[in-house]
Amino acid sequence: MPPILGCVADDFTGATDLANNLVRGGLRTVQLIGVPKPGTAVPDVDAVVVALKSRTTPAAAAVAESVAALAWLQAAGCRRFFFKYCSTFDSTDDGNIGPVADAMMARLGTDFTIACPAFPETGRTIFKGHLFVGDQLLSDSSMRHHPLTPMTDSNLVAVLGRQTARKVGLVQYREVAAGAEAVRGRIAALQAEGCGYAVVDAVSDDQLHVIGEAVADLALVTGGSGVAIGLPDAWRRRGLVGASGEAAAAVPAIAGRAAVLAGSCSAATLGQIAEWQKSRPSYNIDPLRLANGEDVAAEAMEFIRERIADGPALVYASAPPETVKAVQAKLGRAEAGEIVERAMARIAQELVAKDGVRRLVVAGGETSGAVVSALGVSGLRIGAQIDPGVPGTVTLEDPAIALALKSGNFGGPDFFAKALAQMP
Incomplete structure (x- = not known):
């Protein structure tokens, strides 16, 4: 069987972070460095993460490289796709999160995805669309001094909205707390309103499992590595991957x-x-x-x-x-x-x-x-x-x-x- 999941990550440590959570979920995972050359053998694993160095490159270059990686993953037979960026949403108003996600959606022929950089285990939470680092709003954290991507706005709906022409909506805490069916219902409502993206609140790791179940059938998921925690079990319930085991980390x-x-x-x-x-x-x-x-x-x-x-x-x-x-x-x-x-x-x-x-x-x-x-x-x-x-x-x-x-x-x-x- 080809891999179930093909991932594009915008930096090397972010790719490893994502791969780590997939392995914790029992998916055999390999991280490839850079866009694989044509003819590169497809690893016998459940998930492939392609690590790029595109977080701070010019947006056009980041888009081209990311789409090339996505094309290879499609050719490798992957059936679900993930765009991984930093849990502090590192980007500027020029990109690169919005432009890359837009291009990947176009390549996959889909018009909707989520944006969820939450990873509560590492102190990254989202409440009412605002990203927190520990107990601080992102804009009050040390990330406001980042040398390349200073983050001075905590409102992810606004930040992403400045990077894309697509309408950005919000799945709030109350829907996530109500369970996967409520999240799916809110997503359907946002799609009916013409939204192309939904920022999704999450304040606990348990909620990442709720989100994973709700979005497991989307062609593309975007976010930090945390939202990937809920995907392996959701796919097992659908019979798309086998049982988990310690061998994934061997x-x-x-x-x-x-x-x-x-x-x-x-x-x-x-x-x-x-x-x-x-x-x-x-x-x-x-x-x-x-x-x-x-x-x-x-x-x-x-x-x-x-x-x-x-x-x-x-x-x-x-x-x-x-x-x-x-x-x-x-x-x-x-x-x-x-x-x-x-x-x-x-x-x-x-x-x-x-x-x-x-x-x-x-x-x-x-x-x-x-x-x-x-x-x-x-x-x-x-x-x-x-x-x-x-x-x-x-x-x-x-x-x-x-x-x-x-x-x-x-x-x-x-x-x-x-x-x-x-x-x-």
Whole structure:
């Protein structure tokens, strides 16, 4: 049987986050890196997640790449489709969530889908269409300082409405609390009103199962990884997938040296760096020194090599918002990020090629994308969860590498040490 589900994710850690929840639901899942080439073999799994690096690319490029990935998944025989974006709805008024979702709907010949980035287990909830991060509105959270996609509006109906010509409606908490039939009824009413999208409230993980049952027959679902939690069981009730089991998370164990790379500037990652530094070595990548032509990457690799026999070290470019703004003012927003990504990619590549590193923890979606691309990874087997939203993974290549790719906002303060202990 071909995979039931084909997914397009707009960044690497988001793809892994989604794959993690599908595996938790008992779906055998593989994550492929970039649009698969024609003739790429279709994996013998229940779900395929294609990881792109399209969250912050120009909207036209993001649309073209996403539609190409969708076309491959259609050709692979997938029967349901998912567009995954960040649980903090990272985007601007120019895109990319609305334009990509519009294009995918057109490709699939459907005129309606939902938008639900809620993931209560990680503190992302939606109430009356407003997205909360923990106890704060999105617009009051640290996401308002995001260097590429500052989120200053918590009203997802309004945010999505500025990115699409389609009418955007809302399925409120009261309908979700009343059950799947009530959600379906509200969706039907919104469709009759001419809505192309419905933002869906969710404040608990139980409600994700309600939503999953209500939308399991839609051709396309869009959202964060949380809304995928309810889909596997809904499809089992329809006889579309087999019984769940622990075998879905089975991956081989990988031995070898380890390192940690962090490029995210989120509050969660900054806290994880601070926790690591209490007892373990770290080296800071200064983007201004990189811009001046100094070989900071070589210095970082030497720092790691001097200590690697005693255990892993951390290399980080993460910084608080005021420092990031100062760097961007001097280098430009795009160059400030790209110069760090190139350095992290080179460090990862050389550590694997020359120093026997086979276990990497990487923090940040853009950083993870750069590292995975530099390593020439074509895909990942998805293993057991380390922290909500973050599984251990093993590359498909030989020799295999164990990777923990963490979205900047995810994980507890001790995530780096925990990941190294729990990775395959």
